Amino acid sequence: MKELFVLAEHRQGELRDVTFEMLTKGVELSQKTNADLTAVLLGHNVEKFEKELAHHAKKVLIIDDARLENFNAEAYQRVLFHLISERKPSLTLIGHTAFGVDLAPSLAAELNLPLATDCIDLDFEGEKLVVIRQVYGGKVNVKASLRKSESYIVTLRPATFEAHEPKPRDGDIVKIASPLSEDITYKRFIEYFQPPAGEVDISTADIIIAIGRGIKDTENMPVVEKLAEALGGVLACSRPIVDKGWLPSDRQVGTSGKIVKPKLYIAIGISGQFQHISGMKNSDLIIAINKDSEAPIFRAADYGVVEDLFKVVPSLTDKILEEKH
Amino acid sequence: MNVIVCVKHVPETAEAEIAIHESGKRIKTENLVFDINEWDDYAVEEAVLLKEKLGGSVTAVTVGPEDADGTLRKCLARGADRAVRLTDKAFEGSDSYAIAKILYKAIKNLPFDLILTGAQAGDDGCAQVGVVLAELLGIPHVTMVKKVESIEGLVKVERELEGGLEEIMELKLPALLAVQTGINEPRYISIMGIRKAMKKEIKVLSLKDVGLTEEEVGESGSWITVEKMFIPPVEKEAEILTGGVDEIATKIVETLRAKGLI
Numbered sequence: 001m002k003e004l005f006v007l008a009e010h011r012q013g014e015l016r017d018v019t020f021e022m023l024t025k026g027v028e029l030s031q032k033t034n035a036d037l038t039a040v041l042l043g044h045n046v047e048k049f050e051k052e053l054a055h056h057a058k059k060v061l062i063i064d065d066a067r068l069e070n071f072n073a074e075a076y077q078r079v080l081f082h083l084i085s086e087r088k089p090s091l092t093l094i095g096h097t098a099f100g101v102d103l104a105p106s107l108a109a110e111l112n113l114p115l116a117t118d119c120i121d122l123d124f125e126g127e128k129l130v131v132i133r134q135v136y137g138g139k140v141n142v143k144a145s146l147r148k149s150e151s152y153i154v155t156l157r158p159a160t161f162e163a164h165e166p167k168p169r170d171g172d173i174v175k176i177a178s179p180l181s182e183d184i185t186y187k188r189f190i191e192y193f194q195p196p197a198g199e200v201d202i203s204t205a206d207i208i209i210a211i212g213r214g215i216k217d218t219e220n221m222p223v224v225e226k227l228a229e230a231l232g233g234v235l236a237c238s239r240p241i242v243d244k245g246w247l248p249s250d251r252q253v254g255t256s257g258k259i260v261k262p263k264l265y266i267a268i269g270i271s272g273q274f275q276h277i278s279g280m281k282n283s284d285l286i287i288a289i290n291k292d293s294e295a296p297i298f299r300a301a302d303y304g305v306v307e308d309l310f311k312v313v314p315s316l317t318d319k320i321l322e323e324k325h
Numbered sequence: 326m327n328v329i330v331c332v333k334h335v336p337e338t339a340e341a342e343i344a345i346h347e348s349g350k351r352i353k354t355e356n357l358v359f360d361i362n363e364w365d366d367y368a369v370e371e372a373v374l375l376k377e378k379l380g381g382s383v384t385a386v387t388v389g390p391e392d393a394d395g396t397l398r399k400c401l402a403r404g405a406d407r408a409v410r411l412t413d414k415a416f417e418g419s420d421s422y423a424i425a426k427i428l429y430k431a432i433k434n435l436p437f438d439l440i441l442t443g444a445q446a447g448d449d450g451c452a453q454v455g456v457v458l459a460e461l462l463g464i465p466h467v468t469m470v471k472k473v474e475s476i477e478g479l480v481k482v483e484r485e486l487e488g489g490l491e492e493i494m495e496l497k498l499p500a501l502l503a504v505q506t507g508i509n510e511p512r513y514i515s516i517m518g519i520r521k522a523m524k525k526e527i528k529v530l531s532l533k534d535v536g537l538t539e540e541e542v543g544e545s546g547s548w549i550t551v552e553k554m555f556i557p558p559v560e561k562e563a564e565i566l567t568g569g570v571d572e573i574a575t576k577i578v579e580t581l582r583a584k585g586l587i
Contacts, residue, residue, distance in 0.1 A: 011486070070492075074465060096452075098486045101444070102468045105456035109422070114548035117421075117451050131549070134557070135449050136338040140345070140352060141557045144549045186465035186500075190493040193483065207586065213339070231587065243507030255487055264586050271339055285584060287577060288563060292340050303580065304563030305573055315574040323578055323587055 002035040005092040007042075007080070008053060009099050011071070012192065015049050018095035020163035022156055023056040025122075026093055027166060030058075033124050035090050039171070042079055044069035054171035065178035073102040074187040075180065081110055082179040088151050091129070096155035108153045114146040115153045120160045129154070137273055138296040158255070159278045198250040200234050207233030208262045210253055210280070213240045214269015214290060214309055221246065223313050224268055230320040236260070238276045254279035269309050272297025289313065326381040326476070328372040330441045331428055331455065332365040332400060334393035335448040349553045361396040364443025368504045370511040371473065372441050373404035379476070382406045384435065388416060388427050394527055401522035402514045408525065413532040415539045420547035421449070425457035427542060430535035433462060439480070440501040444469050455503035465496045468503040 006026045009016045023039065030037040039057040041049055044066045053060045061083070067075050080103075084092060094100040096118040108115035114129075116122070120141075121132040129146045131154060146152055202208060209228040215221065228235050235251060242252045253260055255275040265283035269290060270276060277300045280286070288301035289309050298304045305312055336357035344353045361369070372383045384407040385400035387393045397408040411427050419427065432440070440462075442455035452468070459466035471491060472483040481495045485505050532542065544550055566576045581587045 072494075073467075098469050098484070101452045102456065102466070105421075105453040106460035106466065108548070109425070109457045109460040115422070115453070116549050117453055130552070133450075135554070136336075136343060136352065137447065137450075138557070139338060139343050140554050142554050143552045145552055146549050147547065186497045187467070188495045190481070190495055192486075193491040193493055195489060195491065231581075239506065245510070249489065252489075256485055257489060259488070264581070264584075285580075285586070286563075287580075293565075294342060298563045298565075299557075299559060299561060301563035303577070304565045305577070306565060307570065307573065311570045312573060315570050316577055319571075319574045319578045320581075320587055323582065 002033070003038045003059075003087055003089040004030045004033070004035040005038050005040050005084070005089040006057070007040050007092065007094045008049065009095050009097060010043060010046070010049060011099075015052065016095070016097070017163065018097055018156070018158040020056070021158065021161040022093045022095060023053075024164045024166070025156065025161045027056070029091065029122075029124065033090060038089065040080075040083065042068045042076060050173050054173055055168055056166050057171045058169065059172045059174055062173065062175045063178050064175070065180055067180055067184055068178070070189040071099050071102075072184060072187055072189050073106065075184045076103050077107045077110065079179055080107055083176075084111055084113070084151065090151060092151070092153045094153065094155045096157050100155045104153055104155045111151075111153075113151050113153055114149050115155075116144060116146055117155045118157050119154050120157050122154055122156075134274065137271060139294060157274065195249060198248050200251070202234055202236045202251055202253065203258045203260050205234040205260070206262050207231050207264045208236045208253070208260055208280075208283070209233050209266050209268065210236040210238065210270060211241055211268050212238040212270030212276075215241070215246075216269075218244070218246045220310070223310060227266070227313050227317045227320075230317050230324070231264070233264070233266075238270045238273070267297050267301065268313060270297050271295045272300060326375050326379040326439060327384075327437045328375055328381065328439045328441060329384045329386060329432055329435060329437045330365070330368050330372040330400065330405070331458070332369065332385055332387050332396055333362040333443070333446050333448075334359050334387060334389045334396040335362045335446055338448070345554050345556065349555075350551050351554060359392060359395060361399050362443055362446045362448070364445055364447070364504065364506055366399075366443075366511050367506055367508050368441040368443050369400050369403050369405065370509045371504055374509060375439070375473070375476070376404065381438070384409065386428060386431060387411065388419070388424050397527050398519065398522045399514065401525045402518040403512065408527045410527055410529050411535065412529055413542075415532045415543050418544040418547065418550075419542050420549050421451045421453035422457055422548045423542045423546040425454045425461060426546065427535065427537065428454070428458050429461040430537055431530060432458070438499050439476075440464075440499070442501065442503045444503045444505050452503075455501055459501035462501070464499050464501055466501040466503065467494050467496055470502045470504045471508055473502070473508075
């Protein structure tokens, strides 16, 4: 029977959420295409993940090798090249994460298998694999088909599919000898590095005033600082503000920054790239101020204001201060 | 240190209104402003910083139509020494894989110690070209690079993971680094710099020049083909507060008061 691979992603002793999101989608696709769902686990001393994965999949393939302990695209690619060439799964799902983007394109090129990255949905239409992706910063969706092949590779955008608790299965656990014969010489993992924390922890704040590119210049910061002060909130931001060095990196909300869930989140001049949205979408109340009515942030917000922030924010600050007096 | 930097000429869409072209397979670009892909801008700056520190040269390469000269001129103005544009009717419809093949053919015989690309492009967001290119060239790669710590035989980088975590990786040279935004502060380009760049030559190469066949590029040489583009369906939409600025501010205050937030 054909297999459908899901590559388990883990880091620092934890399976990452995207693994279960892919397994949930994998169950659906494997049923539809009559394939066996196989979780592929590469690592070192990873016994503790076996049972959890076997709960979701028909089979868990395990390759244990000290050289696979920390993610290294060179080592992972060699092992997966071997596994996919040999077993020819109809599809291999990999997370579109820092791990997946470093691995999937070179693996697909080496195997000469078609690849689609950062997909938000996928389906087999007969033997043809069709995917949905987002382009132009989430303003447009694309439906695309992959070149016909007996085996495909797709990376899935994290936090897109809900991970469901499956009907408990008791998948077979299959241990395979590591195919790595030589040392990994071109690329070496040295260590993890966590930048030191700053004074403010935005992930515990009740009120967050978040700014994006729309603030235009660091000289305009007082406009939003005053609003934050009036509301007793903290300032946070989207990626471009940290890139420009206007706020420290621990104020960044999103996939590569912090996940927040305050009582109030006011997004000011933020367009709403998915990386940002996934960091704040679970806030209790979201108000977005942006002059572009098509900005994706309005699809995440409860209330929207399509206006020049430099007009609305000072007026709002004044009214809040009046209200408090 | 001879550095090759791969760049892409893309439409700026962050604040623009977007409409789907009648074909349903692309967006209308007539009214959009094109510029260097944001990630690539950081890659060019990093290349120039390395050249300033270690000597050598910087070559900017792009696949695109004649208009892409605008992006190459920007690279030259920023400090690149040479620019190469790969242009051919047959390249149209190429996906990331086909683009990587074109770049590979153009780059493989050039002398280089390092290749820099952006981690992704702001238009299609595939994040593939650099990594596929490295594979075709048979050199190691690392993506999401936030900092080049040292470079001497080996290159040591800080790489961005999720949730604020980073990792340190070390690669043998020659290598390819796909850089993340914020790795540096792209310098201001003066009018003088742009004028000077206008005088520099841009080398143009075609399908034949790089030794590819029509089947290897365009749609036939691609992994994926666009079937249709569409505006995303609205699952949830904010209630838009309307009226004058003061009126809007009052409505927000009322909402906040009702929720006990002020």
